[in-house]
Amino acid sequence: MAELKGKKISFIGGGNMAQALISGLIGRGINPSNITVADPSEAIRDQLKQRKINAVDPTANTETDNSQVAVKGADVVVLAVKPQVMRQVVSDFAEVLDRQLVISVAAGLSTESLSKMLGGYKNIVRAMPNTPAMIQKGATGLYAADYITEADKTLAASLMSASGLVSWVEKEEQLHAVTAVSGSAPAYFFYMLESMIDAAVEQGLDSKQAAALAMQTALGAAQMAITSEEAPAELRRKVTSPNGTTQAAIESLQQDNFAQVMKKAMQACYTRSEEISNELAD
Numbered sequence: 001m002a003e004l005k006g007k008k009i010s011f012i013g014g015g016n017m018a019q020a021l022i023s024g025l026i027g028r029g030i031n032p033s034n035i036t037v038a039d040p041s042e043a044i045r046d047q048l049k050q051r052k053i054n055a056v057d058p059t060a061n062t063e064t065d066n067s068q069v070a071v072k073g074a075d076v077v078v079l080a081v082k083p084q085v086m087r088q089v090v091s092d093f094a095e096v097l098d099r100q101l102v103i104s105v106a107a108g109l110s111t112e113s114l115s116k117m118l119g120g121y122k123n124i125v126r127a128m129p130n131t132p133a134m135i136q137k138g139a140t141g142l143y144a145a146d147y148i149t150e151a152d153k154t155l156a157a158s159l160m161s162a163s164g165l166v167s168w169v170e171k172e173e174q175l176h177a178v179t180a181v182s183g184s185a186p187a188y189f190f191y192m193l194e195s196m197i198d199a200a201v202e203q204g205l206d207s208k209q210a211a212a213l214a215m216q217t218a219l220g221a222a223q224m225a226i227t228s229e230e231a232p233a234e235l236r237r238k239v240t241s242p243n244g245t246t247q248a249a250i251e252s253l254q255q256d257n258f259a260q261v262m263k264k265a266m267q268a269c270y271t272r273s274e275e276i277s278n279e280l281a282d
């Protein structure tokens with residue numbers, strides 16, 4: 001975190017992902033006064049201001065463009081708008097980019113396409129974080145082209161690691177797989193929780209009780225998998241008594257091709273990430 005001390009960090013877009021990352025940074029002791037966010041939503045700016053973060057309106061009718069000002073004064077600029085609006089949002093940033101490290105969290109948008117949108121500016125690191133960053137339990141994949149300096153790579157890793165685990169990929173296209181296994185993946189687990197809670201209620205539990213039991217079990221299983229020397233398959237085996245209740249459940253999942261269902265979902269995620277990449281390429 002020493003690399004971030006005193007650094008000015010600007011977020012362009014202050015939505016779900018930006019706020020999760022900001023929570024991680026503040027949780028790790030970054031002073032909110034070093035963070036600026038540009039977002040056209042008044043509700044979002046109000047939320048941020050309550051947390052003592054500078055929040056500016058990029059669409060305000062002022063003589064100077066507020067986003068440009070936020071970029072100009074920053075050491076690190078995190079681009080956290082939807083990939084489809086990126087071109088329009090960053091259209092006048094080239095004029096004020098000179099030394100800043102740009103970190104883009106936009107799904108799919110390649111470094112090459114973003115660099116073109118930024119008038120050829122190259123000091124870009126791509127990140128694929130996820131929303132558990134909000135509670136510093138995030139997982140982020142990072143990619144930097146080989147011309148990015150070690151100092152900037154360290155700065156990017158430091159910023160993202162305020163929110164949890166970071167992992168570099170060597171090839172940019174591997175970020176599609178990162179999106180499938182961690183960027184989008186909190187939603188798979190939330191969906192699984194929703195389904196388990198609904199089923200437990202049908203089986204006679206109160207919904208609050210079902211939710212508490214299912215969530216604690218997800219937490220326990222994840223923490224066990226992280227801390228154990230044993231692989232998930234072995235941990236599963238240890239829950240599964242021969243001809244017992246777990247075996248019945250796992251066999252039902254296998255008959256329904258659970259592994260195939262998961263693989264297909266992750267492939268859909270990967271393919272959509274590739275499509276976004278192609279849609280935004282010149």
Ligand SMILES: NC(=O)C1=CN([C@@H]2O[C@H](COP(=O)(O)OP(=O)(O)OC[C@H]3O[C@@H](n4cnc5c(N)ncnc54)[C@H](O)[C@@H]3O)[C@@H](O)[C@H]2O)C=CC1
Pocket residue numbers: 012013014015016017018038039040041044058067080081082083085089105106107128129130131183184
């Ligand atoms: N939500 C997630 O779990 C993850 C999202 N991402 C990426 O993060 C980016 C943002 O996604 P979310 O935060 O989910 O979306 P979001 O819709 O919550 O946030 C986007 C924000 O951009 C703002 N915005 C729109 N036009 C703007 C402008 N001209 N200047 C500044 N801000 C502007 C919107 O008001 C909104 O608050 C996307 O590129 C997405 O691919 C990456 C990993 C995970």
Ligand SMILES: O=C(O)[C@@H]1CCC=N1
Pocket residue numbers: 107179183184
């Ligand atoms: O759904 C999306 O496109 C974004 C990127 C990864 C998670 N949310």
